[in-house]
């Protein structure tokens with residue numbers, strides 16, 4: 001890994017064994033983008049990649065005959081208004097009403113490792129040798145504003161982390177109206193754009209569309225990253241698939257309103273913009289003050305979409321997630337939400353926990369409804385003390401009793417919210433996000449606390465930290481169940497109301513930071529009505545997230561498949577739930593529910609005591625299988641093999657680092673009569689090695705065959721038996737919603 005700086009030609013080249021990222025300075029001082037992609041050799045001058053041309057109706061700020069209009073060149077961090085007519089990355093409102101800036105490169109330095117972004121989540125290094133950071137300084141002479149663009153190249157990964165910071169070195173207060181984390185101009189538009197789209201209970205479904213001229217993209221204006229869109233897009237060549245071809249990922253390490261756009265201009269240049277959504281964003285910057293924009297991580301792959309995802313999995317799993325749980329296999333938990341909803345007392349909970357223990361579960365999680373006046377979802381949020389009528393011994397007593405059963409204890413909280421029917425709201429009605437003289441819309445009977453105010457965060461911190469200190473709590477599920485409306489803060493003057501959305505997110509991050517550093521042993525799982533905040537920002541604080549409120553095994557195929565585009569298996573909360581399923585009424589076999597949940601953190605979302613004796617025995621086998629294999633399942637290299645979007649079946653697998661062991665999940669959705677023979681081609685194995693393959697089921701593992709890695713990856717595993725392709729009574733496996741998990745271990749001979 002190197003950062004080459006060619007002072008003579010003012011060229012910057014970030015390079016490692018996978019990628020190159022090249023920029024240079026235009027004669028007028030602007031920063032231009034010359035190349036991003038697969039590694040290329042370094043040279044003093046890449047000037048041939050900068051092409052100029054006199055075109056009708058274009059403007060030329062430097063009338064030097066080179067024909068360099070900012071409209072025609074690929075810019076690195078553009079501003080609108082000086083001959084570039086595309087969307088800009090930065091917009092600063094000045095006292096004279098102008099929004100014009102012209103940032104010119106004024107200096108640079110290279111730092112070992114990666115600097116911390118204060119108050120913001122970001123990827124990090126554990127030693128300076130892991131990365132190098134190029135800091136480019138740009139100055140706008142008229143306002144005196146200084147822009148620092150940070151580019152971190154990681155030694156081992158095909159990834160660049162970028163961010164932007166503005167410092168006001170002038171004498172006048174200005175307002176930042178837009179500040180993107182990343183702007184990248186690519187020289188052509190021959191790409192498909194992939195976005196992860198959805199809604200409550202059907203999050204992160206990959207959707208692919210061809211780039212066209214004009215602006216396309218996704219955003220959130222809900223005050224959080226949202227069920228609807230994830231802060232991520234990918235660009236891939238039309239021919240790129242999972243295994244081969246070029247792809248680039250653009251991911252924002254942020255949990256609030258975001259924007260991810262691609263603008264294709266009339267010369268087929270594609271401009272990618274990623275950052276805080278400028279709608280309702282404005283930041284007052286007084287002389288001497290700085291504003292740091294969140295981090296964006298761009299990944300390049302020439303080995304298809306799996307290559308792109310695997311880079312994100314490694315980087316986000318190992319250098320974004322933090323804490324003692326980062327590299328540890330996750331405990332198998334049972335959460336009482338779908339088992340009881342609000343209908344529980346201590347005795348009932350302990351009964352469920354006891355049965356869970358018998359089935360091998362390690363952690364019992366008490367979900368919503370244990371506090372204040374919360375007997376249903378209309379009251380109690382904000383009153384973080386146990387309801388004595390349900391839990392006479394409080395959380396301290398319940399957690400002790402659960403530990404006596406031999407289980408760890410976990411608890412649900414929703415710290416950012418308040419019900420109007422709560423002691424907290426009665427005492428502090430001004431603690432909510434609201435606009436004077438406007439009504440406050442309710443959602444799930446609740447309002448949003450104003451976390452842009454430190455005293456509000458302190459108040460919630462006081463209640464939650466007391467609880468954590470007094471009880472034996474090993475796990476926290478941190479939920480968030482509504483979007484922000486009527487966004488305003490009583491804590492800020494009129495000219496800073498545009499800061500509220502972002503300050504609110506910073507307040508959430510600050511509470512996470514305080515609680516995770518004060519209670520480092522606790523495993524935090526983030527949640528937002530399922531997966532409305534499954535984003536890199538929260539992964540920094542909580543190494544796992546509740547993927548979706550939809551626990552149906554078939555629905556989960558698409559949800560977990562889409563989530564895996566960016567997020568590692570170790571981060572995906574996945575539970576076996578009861579049938580008929582509570583979201584879609586579907587009845588799927590217990591085995592398939594387990595086979596899907598294995599590719600995640602794994603847990604249960606039901607009262608195991610309500611299963612038959614036979615099913616309970618099956619659960620014990622599945623729990624034991626997960627304990628035995630969770631390191632491989634959660635931390636192996638993950639490959640998507642077959643998309644649930646395209647076929648009536650889905651498949652994925654995870655492979656150990658040395659290729660010696662792998663686990664494959666194959667899922668058939670609907671059964672069809674007289675179907676074709678089926679083969680599943682695997683990936684990531686050692687071609688020359690021999691593998692013994694077993695089928696894992698309720699009665700343990702059974703031999704399936706012995707094959708070479710090259711056979712498994714090219715000829716494929718024969719999975720026809722799981723379909724109805726035979727005359728007469730179809731085999732037992734040939735039913736709707738059947739699945740199979742194969743275990744591959746290197747060894748044996750052909």
Ligand code: DGJ
Pocket residue numbers: 337367368412479481527528529530546548549
């Ligand atoms: C939404 C979460 O996603 C569910 O798992 C559950 O915790 C409920 N909230 C509780 O209100």
